Amino acid sequence: MTRDDPDDWTIRVMTRQDLDLAIEWAAAEGWNPGLGDAECFHAADPGGFLVGCLGTEPVASVSVVRYGGAFGFLGLYIVRPDQRGRGFGYRLWQAGMESLGDRIVGLDGVVAQQDNYRRSGFALAHRNIRFGGVPLLEAPRAAGLQPVTFEIVASVLAYDQPFFPAPRETFLRCWLRPDARKAVALVRDGGVAGYGVIRACRNGFKIGPLFANGEHEADLLFQALASEAKGDAVFLDLPEPNPAALRLATRHGLSPVFETARMYRGETPDLPLSRIFGISTFELG
Secondary structure (H helix, E strand, O other), X not given: OOOOXXXXXXXXXXXXXXXXXXXXXXXXXOOOOEOOHHHHHHHHOOOOEEEEEEXXXXXXXXXXXXXXXXXXXXXXXXXXXXXXXOOHHHHHHHHHHHXXXXXXXEEEEEXXXXXXXXXXXXXXXXXXXXXXXXXXXXXXXOOXXXXXXXXXXXXXXXXXXXXXXXXXXXXXXXXXOOOOOEEEEEEEOOEEEEXXXXXXXXXXXXXXXXXXXXXXXXXXXXXXXXHHHOOOOEEEEEEXXXXXXXXXHHHOOOEEEEEEEEEEEOOOOOOOHHHEEEOOOOOOO
């Protein structure tokens, strides 16, 4: 059997070790994944990560994370550079889309692939822009800013619901764990007015999500989170249709470094983009 023999090609659900390899491939692509992303990605949907193999050798990856029965998100779509142009990516894409059934599916794809995604039934919703820089900030002394502790996790989970097309409690409970990331909420009049998370990455730190009731609240949260970087680079992935998010990023000295096309197959979810100042991840939405 040769490496080009179709019978040598298999697709299977990733093991946890496979997911670590896919994250390494993402790092090699310059996507700058978080140091602890794999654990929470896997927790979101252990069966939602597929790997394509030649024999026993992984050569392609895709994440097709299912959030309930109505929504899914596709990411980590990578073919190892030495195996590109042989159709392996498309075969894995087809298997991944089949696993998502008739769900609405979102993705954050590189702009150069937009036409390919359109041919697969996806429509552009908006651009997301990654801003990066080195904001030298001290944590603000503002009433209501507090770490996301066990006592307020339920309130944060409830606050998050309008910002995502489907429930994602399993993912968020992992994402908010204080041993791997710093999560901060703004609590006013007994309710959550915004929250955000910062995590260490291969290069600097990423803030995501960053959701808030308004620009002022988002700015306070950004300052509190970015102060954790202590002079290292900070990256924020924001939806271009939110002008307040663009102002926040530029006000703190961040500049555009990368962009993606947020696209959906099926009806575009009605999300409050004016209150989304930073998306959670390009891989899981």
